[in-house]
Amino acid sequence: MARYVEILAVCGAGFGMSLLLRMAIEDILADEGLHAKVAAWDSGTAKGQSIDIIVTTEDLVKSLDGFKGKIVSVVDITDKKLLKENFLPVFHKVQKEIEADE
Amino acid sequence: MSVLDVSIQLLTTPAILIGIFALVGLVLQKKTGTEVVLGTIKTILGFLILNIGIGAFVGPMKSFESLFRTAFGAEGLFLGDNIAVGAMMTEIGSQVGLVMVLGFLVNILVARFTPFKWIYLTGHKAWAMAGGIAFALVTLGVTGVPLVAIGAVILGLYMAIQPAVTQPYMRQVIGGDDYGFGHTYGSLAWLSGFLGKVFGNKEHNIEKIKLPKTLEYFRDISLTLSLTMLLLFIIPTIINPASATELAGSQNIVQWIVIQSLTATAGFLVILQGVRMFIGELIPAFRGIAEKLVPGAKPALDCPVVYPFAPTAVLVGFVVGFVGWLLGMGIAGLIGLDYIPVPSLMPVVFGCTTAAVFGNATGGTRGTIIAALVTGVIWPILGSLFYPVLPFADYGVTGTGLLTWDIYIFVLLIKGVGALFGLGG
Numbered sequence A: 001m002a003r004y005v006e007i008l009a010v011c012g013a014g015f016g017m018s019l020l021l022r023m024a025i026e027d028i029l030a031d032e033g034l035h036a037k038v039a040a041w042d043s044g045t046a047k048g049q050s051i052d053i054i055v056t057t058e059d060l061v062k063s064l065d066g067f068k069g070k071i072v073s074v075v076d077i078t079d080k081k082l083l084k085e086n087f088l089p090v091f092h093k094v095q096k097e098i099e100a101d102e
Numbered sequence B: 001m002s003v004l005d006v007s008i009q010l011l012t013t014p015a016i017l018i019g020i021f022a023l024v025g026l027v028l029q030k031k032t033g034t035e036v037v038l039g040t041i042k043t044i045l046g047f048l049i050l051n052i053g054i055g056a057f058v059g060p061m062k063s064f065e066s067l068f069r070t071a072f073g074a075e076g077l078f079l080g081d082n083i084a085v086g087a088m089m090t091e092i093g094s095q096v097g098l099v100m101v102l103g104f105l106v107n108i109l110v111a112r113f114t115p116f117k118w119i120y121l122t123g124h125k126a127w128a129m130a131g132g133i134a135f136a137l138v139t140l141g142v143t144g145v146p147l148v149a150i151g152a153v154i155l156g157l158y159m160a161i162q163p164a165v166t167q168p169y170m171r172q173v174i175g176g177d178d179y180g181f182g183h184t185y186g187s188l189a190w191l192s193g194f195l196g197k198v199f200g201n202k203e204h205n206i207e208k209i210k211l212p213k214t215l216e217y218f219r220d221i222s223l224t225l226s227l228t229m230l231l232l233f234i235i236p237t238i239i240n241p242a243s244a245t246e247l248a249g250s251q252n253i254v255q256w257i258v259i260q261s262l263t264a265t266a267g268f269l270v271i272l273q274g275v276r277m278f279i280g281e282l283i284p285a286f287r288g289i290a291e292k293l294v295p296g297a298k299p300a301l302d303c304p305v306v307y308p309f310a311p312t313a314v315l316v317g318f319v320v321g322f323v324g325w326l327l328g329m330g331i332a333g334l335i336g337l338d339y340i341p342v343p344s345l346m347p348v349v350f351g352c353t354t355a356a357v358f359g360n361a362t363g364g365t366r367g368t369i370i371a372a373l374v375t376g377v378i379w380p381i382l383g384s385l386f387y388p389v390l391p392f393a394d395y396g397v398t399g400t401g402l403l404t405w406d407i408y409i410f411v412l413l414i415k416g417v418g419a420l421f422g423l424g425g
Helices: A016-032 A080-101 B003-011 B014-028 B033-072 B081-113 B123-139 B144-174 B186-199 B213-219 B221-239 B241-248 B253-293 B303-309 B311-334 B345-389 B405-420
Strands: A006-011 A037-042 A053-057 A070-074 B075-077 B118-120 B298-301 B339-341
Touching (some): A016 B298, A037 B253, A053 A080, A070 A080, B003 B014, B033 B075, B075 B345, B081 B118, B081 B253, B118 B253, B144 B298, B186 B405
Parallel strands (some): A006 A037, A053 A070
């Protein structure tokens, strides 16, 4: 059985915004009946983790230079529709890659 | 030991009390058995991790206090809500926990039955404000049920109404009313929007300016915090090397400075992790309940929600705010204040940047700079003047205090009203 996709919600300090991002992603996954591991950290700690997808706010993208996985960024945290449109294709692609590896 | 005794002991252990709230919240969200157990354990762990962080942080900071005192002849303060309230949790943790959770309920009630539809989702600031309110009430001699009742009502009203106060400026930042600003930087954001409106020029948006890419690194708080801590140790040492050598004992100075400053950084990061974990289970529960019970509810969100709208303002706010803070420290020293707050991470990286974004929204480039500068300059002075209001030292907590202005305002209001009733010494 393929491992879960690992998603990290990232923000400045690791609690306010990333928690909101984490909830938004969990909502989207639940709506689609998908499962994944979602955690929340600050940008400094994020770089040291092995994760598939980082979800963060637009202003932090530049500071995540060097991250090897996929980055999905938002400007308006409450625009669920746009986040879904940006996130789901990336999620499905990563999931296929994981299944192909196993 | 009777069941009642055991229950009381459990409820007065803050870690377990908060765990119980998380459990109730998870069950109300109809989570699976595994999710309920995991979520509850994570919440309790978060608390315990917070304590470990405070423990690691305190040692080096005591050395810092010593260094600062011998170099500058005043008490250096490293202000931070997470640290100050975190350190008080062993004493008043249960009261804080109860005020916070019942405060959420009051927020929901106010949103349900009044035109203030804001639901405050910034958990760690609700916790910090609960801490300030609880501590203020304790100093008035109020305890038990009256403390929790009064505290929860004050907190719940604050949570529902603060976002309304900032909304006139917030809607200019985000271009709409889909969500609001929920943070104890409320007064700071309002002042910044006001300064921008009065002194700035909205037409010259700062986002038109390009800045060097290296500035982006400050968004990495492990890095910024490490550098800050190193500077906080190095500068007093340069002024008074003898004091540092004495504190270092058998270690050489360089080794001592590096280990002390980075241990403080490590402790701080652990504190953040602890807060992250226990807030992480409470806020989704709160949000879930609010959505069900309050039609037309609008979320009031944490300060970084505004950063994507003006990333250049964020960078400028950091630099200008930092410089402003140093100026403020200088002024505090010149007028002979006993306590000098140093530029701890949160106010410069999160507070001055927020000021900058609001200043830009109402006043363009000029607004950004004025807002960030004023914020940076007055903050250490305000922090210094406010510090003696709450007796942290009586509880063995030294060298730190509350940071955010909204908490200052409410603590002073509570103490003021209490004085009218003849309470508090």
